[in-house]
Amino acid sequence: MVGARLVAKLKHSGFENVMAPTRSELNLSDEQSVNAWFEMYRPRFAFLIAAKVGGIAANIEDPTGFLTENLRIAVNQITACHRYGVEKLLFLGSTCIYPRECPQPMHESHLLTGPLEPTNEGYALAKISGMRLAQFHHAQFGMNCVLPMPCNIYGTNDHFDLSRCHVLSALVKRFCDAVETGVDELSLWGSGQARREFIHVDDAVDGMLHLFQASASGEIVNLGSGKDVSILELAQIISTEAGFKGQILWDTSRPDGMLRKCSDVSRLNELGFQASISLREGIRRTIDEYRALSSSPCGS
Numbered sequence: 001m002v003g004a005r006l007v008a009k010l011k012h013s014g015f016e017n018v019m020a021p022t023r024s025e026l027n028l029s030d031e032q033s034v035n036a037w038f039e040m041y042r043p044r045f046a047f048l049i050a051a052k053v054g055g056i057a058a059n060i061e062d063p064t065g066f067l068t069e070n071l072r073i074a075v076n077q078i079t080a081c082h083r084y085g086v087e088k089l090l091f092l093g094s095t096c097i098y099p100r101e102c103p104q105p106m107h108e109s110h111l112l113t114g115p116l117e118p119t120n121e122g123y124a125l126a127k128i129s130g131m132r133l134a135q136f137h138h139a140q141f142g143m144n145c146v147l148p149m150p151c152n153i154y155g156t157n158d159h160f161d162l163s164r165c166h167v168l169s170a171l172v173k174r175f176c177d178a179v180e181t182g183v184d185e186l187s188l189w190g191s192g193q194a195r196r197e198f199i200h201v202d203d204a205v206d207g208m209l210h211l212f213q214a215s216a217s218g219e220i221v222n223l224g225s226g227k228d229v230s231i232l233e234l235a236q237i238i239s240t241e242a243g244f245k246g247q248i249l250w251d252t253s254r255p256d257g258m259l260r261k262c263s264d265v266s267r268l269n270e271l272g273f274q275a276s277i278s279l280r281e282g283i284r285r286t287i288d289e290y291r292a293l294s295s296s297p298c299g300s
Helices: 002-012 031-041 056-061 063-083 118-141 167-181 201-214 231-242 266-270 279-295
Strands: 045-048 088-091 144-150 152-154 185-189 195-200 217-223 228-230 247-251
Touching (some): 002 201, 031 063, 045 063, 056 063, 056 118, 088 118, 088 201, 118 144, 144 201, 152 167, 195 201, 195 231, 201 217, 217 266, 228 231, 231 279
Parallel strands (some): 088 144, 144 217, 152 195
Antiparallel strands (some): 195 228
16 A cells, blocks of 8 residues: 555656565565565665554464564565665654553654553564664664654555454445445444544655655654544544444454554654645545445456
């Protein structure tokens, strides 16, 4: 999702030699493969955004995989950037790296001040390690690095696999499918009281590129809207925009995850960037895109 939009924006901005190897072309978990690729192409800039990602269910099911695969990806890429003289790198983190009991809104200074959220601890530990590794390279070797920490990203080119997708795309799929099939009742995970912050992928990529040009200090910068919404409110917005008229039930035997995640975006704003796509507008786009995908011959 992020990679496809980033490549498009880079090309639109005038970059003519944008390399975006697919998973089959470059195994980021394999050190030799990564080194061979960097040695062959010698990129000037690097945007390190690939990761093993998923929602609560996927993280709970495979914490080992989320930790080990993301650690390998981060270490292999950042080390290769240093070894092969990359001029500036961007390592994409996530606001899920903040402590479970983090003060709200979450400021960059709150990182590593308390225990992590258990339901995504493996992923968070890997991202923290990658971010700190980039910072160590900045301090020790002078590597220019940009470290945006986005909130929940959604939108164009998102996937809708319920076994691994995040909450917004999962709700879009479930409500749209319910309308299509005439289902009049949906049961959703948790209490609905957990609060989350969302940013459309176009805003996220614009913010990444803005930060890439504005800073190379090695400091993390929250990338979000600075506004959160409860999962209950999110479900109501999506159900309304999808045209669902049935009843929403909440399965409180399922985990909510971290009760609130809203980022302090004052540093982002000071650097000259603000998200511009409203949540409702982004949801409308995502619903339209999902329905177009579902109605296509190869859609799901």
